[in-house]
Amino acid sequence: MPLRIGDTSGNRTTARTAIEHAAADGAQIVVLPELVTSGYVFADRAELESLAETRDGPSITEWGNLAESFGLTIVAGFPEDAGEKVYNSAVVVDPSGVRGVYRKTHLWDTENAVFDRSDDLPLLVDTEHGRIGVLVCYDVEFPEWVRAVALDGADLLCAPVNWPLLPRPEGERPTEMVRVLANAGTNRMPIAVCDRVGVERGQDWTGGTIITDADGYPAALGQYGHPGNVTADLDLTQSRIKRFNENNDVHGDRRTDLYRRTPLLD
Amino acid sequence: MPLRIGDTSGNRTTARTAIEHAAADGAQIVVLPELVTSGYVFADRAELESLAETRDGPSITEWGNLAESFGLTIVAGFPEDAGEKVYNSAVVVDPSGVRGVYRKTHLWDTENAVFDRSDDLPLLVDTEHGRIGVLVCYDVEFPEWVRAVALDGADLLCAPVNWPLLPRPEGERPTEMVRVLANAGTNRMPIAVCDRVGVERGQDWTGGTIITDADGYPAALGQYGHPGNVTADLDLTQSRIKRFNENNDVHGDRRTDLYRRTPLLD
Numbered sequence: 397m398p399l400r401i402g403d404t405s406g407n408r409t410t411a412r413t414a415i416e417h418a419a420a421d422g423a424q425i426v427v428l429p430e431l432v433t434s435g436y437v438f439a440d441r442a443e444l445e446s447l448a449e450t451r452d453g454p455s456i457t458e459w460g461n462l463a464e465s466f467g468l469t470i471v472a473g474f475p476e477d478a479g480e481k482v483y484n485s486a487v488v489v490d491p492s493g494v495r496g497v498y499r500k501t502h503l504w505d506t507e508n509a510v511f512d513r514s515d516d517l518p519l520l521v522d523t524e525h526g527r528i529g530v531l532v533c534y535d536v537e538f539p540e541w542v543r544a545v546a547l548d549g550a551d552l553l554c555a556p557v558n559w560p561l562l563p564r565p566e567g568e569r570p571t572e573m574v575r576v577l578a579n580a581g582t583n584r585m586p587i588a589v590c591d592r593v594g595v596e597r598g599q600d601w602t603g604g605t606i607i608t609d610a611d612g613y614p615a616a617l618g619q620y621g622h623p624g625n626v627t628a629d630l631d632l633t634q635s636r637i638k639r640f641n642e643n644n645d646v647h648g649d650r651r652t653d654l655y656r657r658t659p660l661l662d
Numbered sequence: 663m664p665l666r667i668g669d670t671s672g673n674r675t676t677a678r679t680a681i682e683h684a685a686a687d688g689a690q691i692v693v694l695p696e697l698v699t700s701g702y703v704f705a706d707r708a709e710l711e712s713l714a715e716t717r718d719g720p721s722i723t724e725w726g727n728l729a730e731s732f733g734l735t736i737v738a739g740f741p742e743d744a745g746e747k748v749y750n751s752a753v754v755v756d757p758s759g760v761r762g763v764y765r766k767t768h769l770w771d772t773e774n775a776v777f778d779r780s781d782d783l784p785l786l787v788d789t790e791h792g793r794i795g796v797l798v799c800y801d802v803e804f805p806e807w808v809r810a811v812a813l814d815g816a817d818l819l820c821a822p823v824n825w826p827l828l829p830r831p832e833g834e835r836p837t838e839m840v841r842v843l844a845n846a847g848t849n850r851m852p853i854a855v856c857d858r859v860g861v862e863r864g865q866d867w868t869g870g871t872i873i874t875d876a877d878g879y880p881a882a883l884g885q886y887g888h889p890g891n892v893t894a895d896l897d898l899t900q901s902r903i904k905r906f907n908e909n910n911d912v913h914g915d916r917r918t919d920l921y922r923r924t925p926l927l928d
Contacts, residue, residue: 544926652928
């Protein structure tokens with residue numbers, strides 16, 4: 397979806413329309429972009445603070461109402477007003493209300509100047525559809541972080557993102573998307589990424605929305621630069637099966653005995 | 663390259679020809695496939711043992727001679743006769759001789775029935791071209807293992823592989839290749855993978871040879887199913903630069919403080 401910096405009311409309408417379309421298409425789990433209420437390119441901390449909202453703010457309240465009306469689980473990014481702190485957060489709401497909030501732990505570029513960095517562990521929420529993990533944007537480029545989500549039993553990882561449009565070779569998918577596909581396959585865990593489109597204060601966005609399958613291949617792809625819902629049918633019970641041939645298992649084959657002897661966690 | 667199971671002499675000739683062509687093309691570092699001397703689909707342990715050779719065996723001796731003649735660094739897979747044990751190994755030879763041997767630690771499918779599993783850490787060899795890391799095939803599908811190589815300062819990861827041809831969606835790269843691209847980009851470390859082609863005892867091979875750049879995009883690709891050398895010019899001094907914008911660093915941004923609180927190394 398396209399978003400407008402600072403236009404919280406307009407962005408909320410854009411999000412509501414997308415959620416209603418998704419529900420009409422039969423969606424059960426809906427993922428919206430990172431910072432869907434505010435936009436991304438903040439002039440400074442003061443502007444971010446003016447756009448942040450609390451966990452009982454108007455956007456999350458509206459998403460809760462939509463989740464209840466349509467029987468949805470909704471994962472969406474928002475700038476979280478947490479008193480002295482402001483986090484780049486993502487919320488999970490379902491018909492029962494707010495199920496959890498995750499605060500981004502790997503901050504991208506100028507986010508370091510305006511957001512507080514969280515020490516959250518990945519959010520995992522048990523829903524009627526399975527266990528849903530939540531990370532935000534740059535987080536999913538760290539295979540350790542995605543692995544942690546999968547090792548904690550997530551059946552699906554949902555990731556609101558804002559992928560800045562960066563140069564890439566002709567015909568190649570954005571490296572962020574390649575990393576998502578790889579992380580899905582190495583964990584046999586589908587990943588649903590919702591990106592955004594349009595230009596905001598000179599920053600163009602990739603529109604790299606993708607839903608992967610558990611094998612690390614795309615189940616559904618957006619069109620770069622074009623708004624629109626992206627939908628896939630996934631059998632999340634398959635995510636529990638980490639074995640993929642008679643002798644191999646994506647998690648069981650890990651040599652943690654050896655990894656402990658490397659600088660991995662130094 | 664195509665290989666024939668059990669035809670050590672013929673395979674050695676195939677390898678020598680490929681090395682000579684690479685040298686003629688100006689190559690400085692040459693990577694050959696996994697188990698290049700023996701082929702892969704062993705009937706049983708006894709057959710594997712009959713094809714294994716020691717570190718001073720005829721293949722490694724020949725590669726040493728070629729390395730010296732052409733001023734090459736050669737990375738190649740071979741079944742290693744280590745007395746009671748037989749490993750799926752890869753050797754690094756340069757004009758000064760054998761620089762190191764790595765024994766595969768993540769075994770694929772029926773390898774578990776014939777090979778011994780090693781407890782080696784990744785091999786790192788300092789050469790005139792930079793620090794070269796070595797892993798074998800399935801090893802590179804474990805982001806922790808590739809990360810360990812990169813954290814130990816490898817400027818290039820070389821990976822002899824035998825990628826079995828598996829079904830994949832039309833138009834998609836094999837998931838193994840996607841994982842290699844992702845691992846390269848998340849570490850800003852190029853990866854050179856040499857695969858094989860042809861059918862061996864009913865097993866078809868992917869021919870997924872690829873050299874990546876440090877950004878996680880292909881620098882050179884083979885043609886699926888077709889033999890031939892694949893060459894790329896890489897500036898390996900760039901691998902030392904893990905920072906990619908004013909505020910981000912692929913290694914420095916890792917939240918090891920948080921990763922330690924996850925089941926990552928349990």
